[in-house]
Amino acid sequence: MSAQPPVRKPRVDAERNRLKLLATAKAVFASKGMDVGLEEIAREAGFGIGTLYRHFSTREALIVQVYRNEADQLAAAAERLAIEQPPVAALRAWMLLFVEYFATKQIIAGALATMVSGRELYATSGGQITKSMTLLTDRAVARGEIRLTVEPLDLLRAVAGVANGGAGSDWEAHARAMVDILIAGLRVPGGDVPTSG
Amino acid sequence: MSAQPPVRKPRVDAERNRLKLLATAKAVFASKGMDVGLEEIAREAGFGIGTLYRHFSTREALIVQVYRNEADQLAAAAERLAIEQPPVAALRAWMLLFVEYFATKQIIAGALATMVSGRELYATSGGQITKSMTLLTDRAVARGEIRLTVEPLDLLRAVAGVANGGAGSDWEAHARAMVDILIAGLRVPGGDVPTSG
DNA sequence: TTTAAATGCGGAGGGTTCCTCCGTTTTCAA
DNA sequence: TTGAAAACGGAGGAACCCTCCGCATTTAAA
Numbered sequence: 531m532s533a534q535p536p537v538r539k540p541r542v543d544a545e546r547n548r549l550k551l552l553a554t555a556k557a558v559f560a561s562k563g564m565d566v567g568l569e570e571i572a573r574e575a576g577f578g579i580g581t582l583y584r585h586f587s588t589r590e591a592l593i594v595q596v597y598r599n600e601a602d603q604l605a606a607a608a609e610r611l612a613i614e615q616p617p618v619a620a621l622r623a624w625m626l627l628f629v630e631y632f633a634t635k636q637i638i639a640g641a642l643a644t645m646v647s648g649r650e651l652y653a654t655s656g657g658q659i660t661k662s663m664t665l666l667t668d669r670a671v672a673r674g675e676i677r678l679t680v681e682p683l684d685l686l687r688a689v690a691g692v693a694n695g696g697a698g699s700d701w702e703a704h705a706r707a708m709v710d711i712l713i714a715g716l717r718v719p720g721g722d723v724p725t726s727g
Numbered sequence: 728m729s730a731q732p733p734v735r736k737p738r739v740d741a742e743r744n745r746l747k748l749l750a751t752a753k754a755v756f757a758s759k760g761m762d763v764g765l766e767e768i769a770r771e772a773g774f775g776i777g778t779l780y781r782h783f784s785t786r787e788a789l790i791v792q793v794y795r796n797e798a799d800q801l802a803a804a805a806e807r808l809a810i811e812q813p814p815v816a817a818l819r820a821w822m823l824l825f826v827e828y829f830a831t832k833q834i835i836a837g838a839l840a841t842m843v844s845g846r847e848l849y850a851t852s853g854g855q856i857t858k859s860m861t862l863l864t865d866r867a868v869a870r871g872e873i874r875l876t877v878e879p880l881d882l883l884r885a886v887a888g889v890a891n892g893g894a895g896s897d898w899e900a901h902a903r904a905m906v907d908i909l910i911a912g913l914r915v916p917g918g919d920v921p922t923s924g
Numbered sequence: 925t926t927t928a929a930a931t932g933c934g935g936a937g938g939g940t941t942c943c944t945c946c947g948t949t950t951t952c953a954a
Numbered sequence: 955t956t957g958a959a960a961a962c963g964g965a966g967g968a969a970c971c972c973t974c975c976g977c978a979t980t981t982a983a984a
Contacts, residue, residue, distance in 0.1 A: 578963035691888020715912030
């Protein structure tokens with residue numbers, strides 16, 4: 531039964547090159563924008579375009595991997611906030627953190643927005659973010675502090691819409707303000723936060 | 728001084744072809760999605776690609792013209808609603824209408840979203856929409872029924888974010904729900920709608 | 925009606941990108 | 955050491971957007 535596939539140790543050069551490509555891609559995306567040609571990234575890393583494509587079968591695959599760390603960090607923050615803060619505060623804090631990612635790493639804005647949108651290819655990273663939002667909203671709903679008439683992710687989509695579209699210089703402030711508008715809009719009419727914690 | 732440019736009557740065939748291209752583009756965009764090649768549109772209309780480009784100097788220019796009608800209709804609706812309905816109700820109704828445009832003509836979602844986002848090229852159509860939103864929100868703010876901490880357009884950006892990103896089948900319902908979340912979030916804390924309206 | 929100028933038309937092809945394919949080179953394990 | 959498995963490089967296929975310019979059609983004047 532067991533075909534005993536001759537497991538070869540993965541070649542060290544390949545992994546080293548993969549990491550080099552990843553790092554270079556991140557740097558180049560940051561300095562030249564998200565729409566640079568992949569050939570430029572490959573050249574900058576010192577490889578041929580073929581090598582890049584063997585490691586990352588498509589442009590989107592590369593982007594996903596480059597920003598997986600960011601998604602991981604957001605997910606970790608969600609779990610921490612869920613433990614450390616009361617439900618609505620945690621939700622709000624995390625959404626503001628999401629905005630901050632748009633702000634400090636403007637470059638990845640497109641990538642984050644796509645993760646939040648319906649594209650299939652971002653399923654992995656997007657799944658992280660979906661999970662985070664669900665975790666945070668579920669708590670608040672369970673305590674009766676908010677009522678949810680949309681999917682948890684829709685809240686991020688709204689924020690991302692503001693952050694993406696804002697040509698004005700104040701888009702970050704507006705995105706933050708949008709978080710509070712959303713939170714206010716979700717609060718159940720009569721429900722004050724129970725001070726008993 | 729006056730060079731007296733010999734004004735020639737514009738050729739009728741050119742205008743006829745322009746309209747034909749516009750109609751064909753609308754149909755093809757609707758049936759095959761917004762990312763069809765322009766060559767296919769030209770062929771379907773019975774022209775060469777060169778003709779299409781003479782009339783619409785760029786892909787975006789074509790899209791803008793195709794959906795200018797839609798933007799005009801939305802603008803007209805805004806003025807009507809502003810007259811016929813109380814401020815917040817008018818604002819809500821118009822935003823729901825905006826969602827409806829996403830729903831019935833899903834295809835143009837991308838175009839509408841782009842108008843609402845910061846792209847320069849959509850300035851004309853986008854300007855219409857900005858004006859509509861400002862008209863509607865200003866009234867409600869003036870009456871003290873809502874407080875605005877974001878640009879009027881940011882509300883649409885939020886809705887568009889939901890409508891665009893929603894892969895699920897219920898995205899329209901969610902976008903509508905988002906409108907109400909936003910309205911609720913904008914309402915000034917103690918302020919009930921004056922029934923005397 | 926004829927004629928010349930102005931305008932419109934068609935589609936080959938230039939320039940970019942994304943991605944594939946396969947001969948060559950490097951690494952790993954026996 | 956050596957042979958096979960895995961990785962590399964880059965030419966080039968495919969799909970687009972858009973430009974260019976010789977040819978066809980329309981307009982206005984003779």
